[in-house]
Every structure is written in structure tokens, then in C-alpha cells.
Amino acid sequence: MTETATLADEADEADIDPADLAIATTGLTKRFGHQTAVNGIDLAVPRGSVFGFLGPNGSGKTTTIRVLLGLAAATGGSARLLGHDVPTELAQALPRVGALIEGPAFYPFLSGADNLRRLDSADRYADPATRDQRVARALERVGLTHAAKKKARAYSLGMKQRLGIAAALLTPRDLLVLDEPTNGLDPQGTREVRSLIRAVAAEGTTVFVSSHLLAEVAQICTHAAVMHVGSLVAQGSLDDLRGTGARVVRITTPDGDLCRVELARLGLEATGPVGEVTEPTTDEVAVEAPLADDGPAAEDIVAALVRAGVRVRSFDVDRPSLEDRFVALTGEGFDVAR
Amino acid sequence: MPADTRTHGGALLGSEVRVLFRRWRTWAMLAALATIPILMAVVVRLSSEPPGPGEGPPFLDQVTNNGMFVAVTALVVTTPLFLPLTIAVVSGDTIAGEAGLGTLRYLLVAPAGRLRLLVVKYVSACVFCVAASGTVLLVGWGIGSALFGTGEATLLSGDTIGVGDAVVRSLLVGAHVTICMLGLAAVGLFISTLTDAGVGAMAAVAVLTIVAQVLGQLEQLAWLHPWLFTHHWLSFADLLRAPIVWTSFTENVLLQAAYVAFFGALAYGRFSTKDVLS
Numbered sequence A: 001m002t003e004t005a006t007l008a009d010e011a012d013e014a015d016i017d018p019a020d021l022a023i024a025t026t027g028l029t030k031r032f033g034h035q036t037a038v039n040g041i042d043l044a045v046p047r048g049s050v051f052g053f054l055g056p057n058g059s060g061k062t063t064t065i066r067v068l069l070g071l072a073a074a075t076g077g078s079a080r081l082l083g084h085d086v087p088t089e090l091a092q093a094l095p096r097v098g099a100l101i102e103g104p105a106f107y108p109f110l111s112g113a114d115n116l117r118r119l120d121s122a123d124r125y126a127d128p129a130t131r132d133q134r135v136a137r138a139l140e141r142v143g144l145t146h147a148a149k150k151k152a153r154a155y156s157l158g159m160k161q162r163l164g165i166a167a168a169l170l171t172p173r174d175l176l177v178l179d180e181p182t183n184g185l186d187p188q189g190t191r192e193v194r195s196l197i198r199a200v201a202a203e204g205t206t207v208f209v210s211s212h213l214l215a216e217v218a219q220i221c222t223h224a225a226v227m228h229v230g231s232l233v234a235q236g237s238l239d240d241l242r243g244t245g246a247r248v249v250r251i252t253t254p255d256g257d258l259c260r261v262e263l264a265r266l267g268l269e270a271t272g273p274v275g276e277v278t279e280p281t282t283d284e285v286a287v288e289a290p291l292a293d294d295g296p297a298a299e300d301i302v303a304a305l306v307r308a309g310v311r312v313r314s315f316d317v318d319r320p321s322l323e324d325r326f327v328a329l330t331g332e333g334f335d336v337a338r
Numbered sequence B: 001m002p003a004d005t006r007t008h009g010g011a012l013l014g015s016e017v018r019v020l021f022r023r024w025r026t027w028a029m030l031a032a033l034a035t036i037p038i039l040m041a042v043v044v045r046l047s048s049e050p051p052g053p054g055e056g057p058p059f060l061d062q063v064t065n066n067g068m069f070v071a072v073t074a075l076v077v078t079t080p081l082f083l084p085l086t087i088a089v090v091s092g093d094t095i096a097g098e099a100g101l102g103t104l105r106y107l108l109v110a111p112a113g114r115l116r117l118l119v120v121k122y123v124s125a126c127v128f129c130v131a132a133s134g135t136v137l138l139v140g141w142g143i144g145s146a147l148f149g150t151g152e153a154t155l156l157s158g159d160t161i162g163v164g165d166a167v168v169r170s171l172l173v174g175a176h177v178t179i180c181m182l183g184l185a186a187v188g189l190f191i192s193t194l195t196d197a198g199v200g201a202m203a204a205v206a207v208l209t210i211v212a213q214v215l216g217q218l219e220q221l222a223w224l225h226p227w228l229f230t231h232h233w234l235s236f237a238d239l240l241r242a243p244i245v246w247t248s249f250t251e252n253v254l255l256q257a258a259y260v261a262f263f264g265a266l267a268y269g270r271f272s273t274k275d276v277l278s
């Protein structure tokens, strides 16, 4: 896709030093049999960023994360995590990485705190002397102090999700990888996770957060990448991503056809279905048309429409929202792409 | 590399053993094993006439003379099926159970290290082998000496032995039985790396145990018998002679060591390259 190329060029211009990248991949590919789950992606996650890894269900986000963390072997390409080669030098990088991968997982017969102790003891750099203290602190950060002694099997979905995030925060981390961290959380919990991510990022930790819901991460990300059917279709800072979309004029009016004719006369081609009624209770339709940067000024368009007798009820010139960009890049359909 | 480079590699084994013994399942299996010597001793005690020589399971007739032989008889009775079933459950669950829970991916990114995790899992399975035969032994000693006292017993060679010797002999049988299970645990560890379904791995190990014993019964396969991990499972009789004949004990140690090395290597070969997608 051309967009990726532009953004990649921009990245080249910025000349990011590979050492400044928390995650860097080149041509990373993972195949399951004949299916290519991840197709030659070049990820560049700057250190200190909050990086949104977006894509619809089945687009290959979790698979990418598994490969990055050494759980699955790449079929092709290479990756570096905190400057260490994956998978040969992973043992050096992983103690500095906290991760939540495709949902939390626990021993149902152990309490929340014991589950964290168990995972902590698997990390040979984690000091047993400070274990209880760190476990208590992690539980506190996710608001689970009162459920610390409860068996994990008695945790609700949201509590498990919080416990999984607590596990990722057991020791100070340079990189936090969170795969769908707000899955199963109530709106309050979602907000808490967002502020937790902000707090962690403020300490200098790079946060790599995947989601299929753009709205959940857009507010906290500094950077983002968009996956579609295993390929990276866009990547860059949030402003880069927003800016690449052309402006759009949006008009609501009862005189849809007349409006289209008039717009065409001004050199604007209306998109979208003809005669779509926005509000079933009114007679209004929404007309949208992309507006080139050298197109007519907004006030001239309104004046021309009014002169032609179009009853303009609202008029709007807008950069497409990130949401629109996301949908444009990944397709609107509800069906997973494969 | 973390700033603090001191490592605490032993913590995982401690955690693993603690988790094993925090499971209700582990205690249920040990409790079930403990019922065998208890049942046996109580039934013999309540029956009007003591079992004659050669009647019932081996050494049952000695039980009334020296209660410590309850432990030996119970070990012999549990070795073909009951004991290996519990080992199948624990060893089959080692990796597959973690995969099934999804905790395997979190252990690996901790990072536990694949080889380290495999070794820790195997050692904790061995700890269970000791706990399982130890349970039968201790409970056997306890209930036996309570119901029958600790008099003199007659060995297979006709010699009579006292309490001290009886303790040593039954300990030896316990050690032999435990060693017999170590090869099985290694087979279980390997099978456990093949699947994400703990129950499937357990069942496969249990079936293998039975198949190996059936093959061991077929005269036509005599050439194969010395290579079956079950070959020496019931060769404890030599430990109950005076003097002790060590041949089958040492042969068994070598055979089990070979199984541990072979299946340990297979398990590592499989697990070190496995995609963890659970």
C-alpha cells in the first residue's frame, strides 16, 4: 500500500537509530501451514512511546507478539527486542519485559498473590527477598489488594485481567507488552487501565498495546501501527496517521440530489450511497465529498449551495477521525478477513 | 541485562514443588495410595485364619509375623498399576497442564528458560515419585506395626530377620520401586511436551504402562523384555534374600537412567523448538 511506503520514507528521513527502538522488526513473517498470519512486517516502536498496535480480529497482532517474545519461531525476517536479537538473545531482554498475551492465565487453585509469587519465581533475576513487597505493590496498582487472598478461580473476568496486568508489573520494566488489556473490563476498569498505562509510561517504560478497538487506545497512544490480514498497512506517530487522510466536507440537507449536482459543479465528487437518510424521523440525508487541499474554500461552497437553493442544515469540513482512517485501512465488514 | 545480575535460579524448583503439593489432586492421589496398605492390613487382621505361605500377594503370609512387611506387600501390589497411574497423572501434566492453563506462556516470558523449566518439571515429578512410594511405605509401616507388632519375619531364603533388618529391607524395596518410576516419569515428561491437553498426556502415559507390561508377558517378545521400562518393576524378590542379590537392582538403575537420558533428550528436542500457542 502506498501509505506504508510514505510513512516508511518518513521514518527513513527521521533516521531513527535502531538502538532507540524498543521493538524493531524487518520482514517479520509467521506462517501456520499455508496460512500467513504475519506477512513481512517492519515494526519500529520508539523507546518511550505508547504504541498502539491496531487491527481487526485475526489480523495477526497476537501472533506478532508471540514471535517477539520468543513463544513462537518466526518463519522469516528478524526482530530485536530492547536491542537484543530475537530469539538468540531473548534471555537478556525478557527480564525487562512485562507481558499480557492473549488474556491472562492462572493456576485456579492458587490465590491471586500466590499466582504472582509463582510467576515471579520463574524470573531468575527477581529477588526473593523483595518478592512479597513487589507482589503487594503490583496488586495495589491494579486495585486488587482486597482480593489478594482469593483463589484465582473465584476471580471475575475483569479481576483476572487486572491480575494479568499486575503480573506484567512485578519488576521494573523497560517494555510492557499488553495484548488487549481492556478485554472484559467494565468502563471504569477500562479507564483505570488507561491511567495505569499513562502512569507506567510516565516512568519511562515503553508500552506496546494491541487492540481491535481503536477508541480504547487512541487517547493514550503517541504512536500506532495498523495491521490488516497479516500486513502492516500504516505506522507512525498519531499525527502522521491522522494527517495522511484528505479533508472531507459533510453536509446534511433534505435536498440530497440537488446538493450532489451543485457539488459536482464545484469539482467535488460526492461519495457514499445516494439518498441515505441519516435520521429516520427526518427527511435529511448526509452528503460527503473529499475536499482536495487546492479545492474551493469552505465559505464559497456553502454560498454556492445556498444560492442553488440547497437547504443546508449542517456543514462541516473535517480531517477524517482516526476511527475513519482505521476503518478505511482495514475494511468495514464485520466478518473477519479470513 | 538487568542491573542486578545476581540470579535466583533455585526459586522455580521450590515454587514448583510447593504448587504440586498445594493441589488437592496431589493429596487425593497420596490418600488413595495410603488406603492400600491400610485395607490390606485390616483385612488380614480381621480374617479368622492367617494367609498361608504363597497365598495372595507376595509376603502376605509374613505380615502377621512382622507388621513392617505390610509396607513391602503394599508396594508390590501398587507397583503394576496404582502407583504408575499416579505418576502418569503428575508427569503427563508437567508441560501439557501448564499449556492447558495458559500459564506456560507466562512462565516462558518470565523468562523461566525452556531447559530450566523442563528440568524443574522433571525433578518435581521425581519428588512426587518419592512421595508416592514413601506414602505407601510409611503408612504400611505404621498400620502394620500397630496391628501386628514387629516380630521376626522369614525371608525368601529362609533366614529370619529382626525389626532393624526389616526396616532396611522394606526401605530397599521402596527405593527400588521409586527408581522404577523415574523412567516412566521421563516418558511422561516427553509425552507432555507433545500436547496442550494434560488429560490426553496422562491417559497416554497410563496406556503405555499397561502396554509395556502386556508386552512383558508375551514369551514371543523375550528379546524385547530387557528393554521395557517395566522389566524390573517386580524384581524386588532378590532384595529379600540373605545375602541380597543386587543384579536386578543395578540393572534396573541403568535401565531407568537410560530411559531418563533418552526421553529427557527427546523432551528437550521437542520442547526447545516448540511454538507455544496455547
Ligand SMILES: Nc1ncnc2c1ncn2[C@@H]1O[C@H](COP(=O)(O)OP(=O)(O)OP(=O)(O)O)[C@@H](O)[C@H]1O
Pocket: A032, A035, A036, A037, A055, A056, A057, A058, A059, A060, A061, A062, A063, A064, A211, A212, A338, B277
Ligand atoms: N495456532 C494457530 N494455528 C493456525 N493458525 C493460527 C494459530 N493462531 C493464530 N492463527 C491464525 O493467525 C491469524 C492471526 O491470528 P492472531 O491471533 O494473531 O490475530 P489477532 O490479531 O490477535 O486477533 P484478535 O484481535 O482476535 O486477538 C488468524 O487468521 C488465525 O486464524
Ligand SMILES: [Mg+2]
Pocket: A061, A062, A063, A102, A179
Ligand atoms: Mg489477539
